[in-house]
Amino acid sequence: MHDLLRVTWAVAAKDVLLEFRSRSAFVSALVFTALVLAIFNFARDPTAVSARDLAPGILWITFTFAGMLGLNRAFALERENRALDGLLLSPASRTAVYLGKVLANLAFVGAVEAVALPLFALFFNVPVLPVLGPLVLVIALATLGFVAVGTLMSSMAVNTRLAELMLPVLLLPFLVPPVTSAVQMTAQLFAGRPFSEALGWLRLLVGYDVIFVAACILFFESTIEE
Amino acid sequence: MTPVESAERALRRAVPWIATSLALIAAVYVRALAFTPAEAAQGPAQKIFYVHVPSAWVAFLAFGIVGGVSLAYLLRKDPRLDLLAESAAEVGMVFTSVVLVTGPIWGKPIWGTWWTWDARLTLTLFLWFVVLAYLVLRGAVNEPERRARYAAVLGILGALLVPFIYASVYLFRTIHPMPVILRAGGPTLPGAMLATLLFSIAVFTLFFGVLLYYRYSLARLADARAHAAAERRDA
C-alpha cells in the first residue's frame, strides 16, 4: 500500500513538474477558455437569451474541452525517448501509474477550472458565491469522472494512427452522464433552487464515478501491458 | 480440411439461412402492411414501428454480446473471441443505424420534424456513437493483439456505459417532459398488432444471428487466408 502511494505521488509530481515547466497545454486551455467567453458573448442576443440560461452549458463545454487538451498530453509526454518503457520496466504497479496520471490530470483540469469559473461568474453575471460549496462539490465529482475515463482513453489514443483526434471520439459518449448531471445541477444551483431537488442527478454522478473509476483501474493494465 | 477450406465451407452453409431470413422479413412486411390494422391516430406511418422496435432490440442485443465477448477475450486471449466481438459490433452498427433512420421516418409525417430528443432515440444515438468509437478504434490500430485488447476494453466500458446513459436520458425527461412521439398505440397494444410485433422481433433476431454467423465466418476466412499466406512466406 505504501509502495502504491509512493509511486502514485512520484508519477503525479513528475507529470505536474513537466507540465509546469513547458506550460504549453495549460496556456492552450486558457486561450480556449478566453475564446469561448468572447464568442458566446458576441454570438447571442442579450435581449432574447439570458446569460444565466446559457452559462451552465457553456461552463461545462469549456471545462471538458480544455480538459481534453491536458488529457492528450498525459501519455504523449511518455512517448519521447520511450519513457513509458521505463515505467513499465520498473516494479511499480500499473495501478499506481494510472492513479498518478489521474492525479496529475486532475491538477491540470482543476487549475483550468479555478481560472475559468471566476471569469464566467464575472462575464455571465451568475451568482456563484452563494452556492460555492455545493458547486465545487459538483465540479469535483464530475471532473473526477471524466478525468478517470479520459486518462484511460488517452493511454489507448496515443498509440493509434489518429492520436489527438482519437481521444474525443473515444471519450465523448462517456462524458454524457457526468456532464449532463453536472450541467443540470449547476443550472439548478445558479437558479437558486434547493440542492435537494438535484439528488437524482447527484446519485447518478456518484454512481458513475464509483463504477468507472473502479473499471478504469481494473482495465488499465490491459491497455498498457503487451 | 485446411483452415481456409473449413472457413469457406462455414460461409457457404450460411447462405440458405440468409435466404430464409430474408423471406421471413418479407413475410413480416406483408403481414404488417396488409393484415395488421393501422393505428387510429398515426395512420399508416405507424407501421414502421414493426421494423423500428425489433431493430432496437437487436441493436441492444448486439451491444450486450460485444460487452460479454470482450470480457471473455480479456480473460482467455483467444483471437476468435476478438473476431466475434468485431462481427457483433459491425452487425450491431447496421441495426442501430436502422433504428436511427426509421425513427425520424416515423416521426416526420406525424409531427412534422425529423428529429426530436425523444428519450429512446437519444439513447440509441449515443449507443451509435459508442459503436462508432469502437469501430474507429479498431481501424486505427495496426497491431492485431493490441487492437484486440483496446477494442475489448472499450467494448466492456461501453457496455457499462449504457445503463448510465439510459438513466441520464430518462432523468432528463422527467424534469423536462416532452411529447411522446413514438408510441405504438394506446396504453396497451391490441392483439393483432402485438402478434405482428412479436413475429417481427423473432424474425429480426433470427436475421441478426444469421448475419452475425456470416460476418464471423468471413472474419475467420480472412484470418485463415492471412495465416496461410504468412506460412507460405516463411517456407
Place this chain on the structure above:
Amino acid sequence: MAVASRSAGASRAEVAVRGLERSFGHVRALRGIDFELGAGDCLAVFGPNGAGKTTLLRVLAGLLRPQRGQVLLGGVPIERADARHRRQVGFIAHYSLLYDGLTAAENLRFYARLYGIDEGASVAERALGSVGLGERASDLVGTFSRGMVQRLAIARALLHGPTVVLLDEPFSGLDQRAAATLRELLLRLRAERRTMVLVTHNIDEGLELATHVAIQVAGRFTEFGPLAGGLADYRARYAGATAARA
C-alpha cells in the same frame, strides 16, 4: 547448424530461456529460443534486421509476455516473479527512457522512487558521479549531448543494482569517446559478475565484450555457444547464416 547448448560452469543459470515463442498477429517474431547463461556471462546476439532480437530482449525485460515457452531468472519463471523479476533487470537501449524536461538529478530521483530505493537522492547523486555527470546534475536532459544522454541512461539502468543487464544497440549513434566509455563500463559490469545480453550490429564491439555468441535469424538461434574462434571466423559464419536466409 549449431544447437542450443548449456554455458559451461553454471550451477544454477542466471538466465534460462526454453522454447520461447512470440508472434504479432501472423508474424512469428520468436519461433523457439533456447539458451542458458550463468553469472558473469555476456551473450552477444547478432543477426539481420527483423530477426526478432529486440523482441527477445523485450521479453527478457518483462515488457512483452511470452506466448509459449518460459523465461527464468535465477530459476524463477518471470510470470510468477513480476516485481521481483523487474528489480533484477536493467535495460539500456539506443533511446534513453529519460525525460528531456527534467534535470539529470530529477530523472534519477524519479527512477529511485519507482524502484523503491531507500535514500534515493544520495543514491542518485552517487550514480551521477560514477558516470561523470556530477556537475551537470541540475541541467535539463534536453540540453545534453548524445554521449551524455547515454551515460545518464546507463546510470538510470543500473541505479537499482540489477543482476541481469539487457542492451539493445547501445553503441548506436555514439562517437568514439562515448563508445569507449561505454565499453569500459560494460567490461566493469562483466567483472562484477552481472549477466548481460547484448544486441548489436557492431561485431567488433560485441565480440570484445562477449563470453558467448548467438546468431539469430528469423526468430531462431542458428548458432549459440561460448566464444571460440577469431573475429574473421565469426564474420564468415555470420555472413553465411544471413546469406542463407536471404
